Amino acid sequence: MSRALTGGTVSAATRETVIEAATRLNYQPNRAARGLITGRTANLGLIVPDLRNPFFADVAKGVSARARTVDHGVFVADTDEDPVAELEAVAALGRNTDGLLLCSPRSADADLLAAADPATTVLLHRQVPGMSSVVADVASGIRQAVRHLRALGHRRIAYVHGPEDSWAARRRVTALAAFDDDAELEILRLGSVAPTFEGGLLAGDLVLAGPATAVLAYNDLVALGLLHRLAARGAAVPERISVVGFDDVSLAAMSHPPLTSVSVPKDRAGAVGLDLLLGRTGVAGGEMTLPTTLVVRASSGVAPLSTRER
Amino acid sequence: MSRALTGGTVSAATRETVIEAATRLNYQPNRAARGLITGRTANLGLIVPDLRNPFFADVAKGVSARARTVDHGVFVADTDEDPVAELEAVAALGRNTDGLLLCSPRSADADLLAAADPATTVLLHRQVPGMSSVVADVASGIRQAVRHLRALGHRRIAYVHGPEDSWAARRRVTALAAFDDDAELEILRLGSVAPTFEGGLLAGDLVLAGPATAVLAYNDLVALGLLHRLAARGAAVPERISVVGFDDVSLAAMSHPPLTSVSVPKDRAGAVGLDLLLGRTGVAGGEMTLPTTLVVRASSGVAPLSTRER
């Protein structure tokens, strides 16, 4: 009898008897059958471009941990950075879950709106008008990073841009524009590179070709590539040039030198997104912004004396 | 009518009509309902100790990619290195899937045997008698690493041991024993450390306290910690001391210097495990071993002259 276990109106005695029998027989209701009638599966879908990217691994970990506490299963789909696979995954998972957590840096707003049901989808680290989302306060992070560098005496700061089609990358650029009218500062926007270690390698030479004494990288992977290339070219970090990353993935603390980086709450974003999806939060269908913090490590230091204004 | 779509006996004309209507209405069968009657869900479970660990992220990626090609869903559970959570996950996922892919470095053989149904479970990077498994050829990897170092003139090689209770760690030690009667070589087995960057930091000092000119680390994370600590202590790598990692995670190529490491096919293990689970391979219910390869990078070099026998 389902009532005793589900919490219907039964006498205490009956419930006890039933529960006793259930535990003895190790009975567990079949979720599929239950879902068929209740319409809810107690399963969620998480779609990420690349699990190998520590950023998304962290997000997945946050989602998985929170899901366990609310007794939900999580389907994970890795789309391998392929927008087509992404839309397919949305369609496939959307049908068999109660909701979707979607990390989609690249797809167009319209595609997302067309493929995903806004009522049962929460975007992670991405905003699209009309859809729920959880993002980090990128603008604040950028501000903290730039102010940190300015305080260290840097006057020319290079920014290594991420993929043109990435929402996060555009976000960074917008935030950077706040410093356009800062007469003390010159932000040198370098070309866009892949958001990877290899992209950072490439960017290293770009940085050294210019007058910048500090670089702000699109993300930590790029920053790591920068560190690598700068070392190979004999440019001391941070003596000759300071490097600041973004995301604060676990690698940041392991690099040489350890990387100053803007910390974004990756796993928390996953957990909060899940809560939003399950409606356990006040911010109904809304956009949620999580704070960012600059973590100062050894890759940023005072600007070389010669470049500082007297 | 289900027959037309599932492949029953229908006339070509009927099938065409049905399919046309189905596509027009964007009809997709409800998997839960289908599973209720067929007994198969087309869903798999993957259980890992920590998604943040790049090793398991790679495995998950391999599983996810292969699952997509065979049109199966994947439940992912991150147990946060907690054996209790692991057994719970096995119980929870086992019930609602067609099979389980299980990465369980720590749990005891008996616990695994008791919790998981051997008929529907494949162990990844772990062997337990009586259960199907996919592992890497650790012994070969260890041999390649040691021979590489010996060829470079190293005579005293330290080994940084992983967690005592880890199957993989025990595996490494067993493989290392093959060199016990090599008169030319002395393997110095250092104490066991956590399989993390921090563990490697700790091990760095242990290594420097001994006479070894080369270190073989339990895994790449430990090797990275070693690199970090050795640099901090002023020991040049590889001039003063060579470092070799294990697993060849993507970080290995990004370290400074890039890490020589034993490459194990992580994503392939996931894919092969999935095939084994679905019975699409000849090795029925068996144990499968995948090859390992040493990838030589800059962290290993010839032994310091003074230590070499003439």
Place this chain on the structure above:
DNA sequence: CTGAAAGCGCTAACAT
């Protein structure tokens, strides 16, 4: 070859 009916395991609504 096609239509109809049974039933997978469960919960909801309706009786008692």
Place this chain on the structure above:
DNA sequence: ATGTTAGCGCTTTCAG
């Protein structure tokens, strides 16, 4: 408060 029935969406069996 408890027993009973219908039916979630599908596949399978059994008739026709």
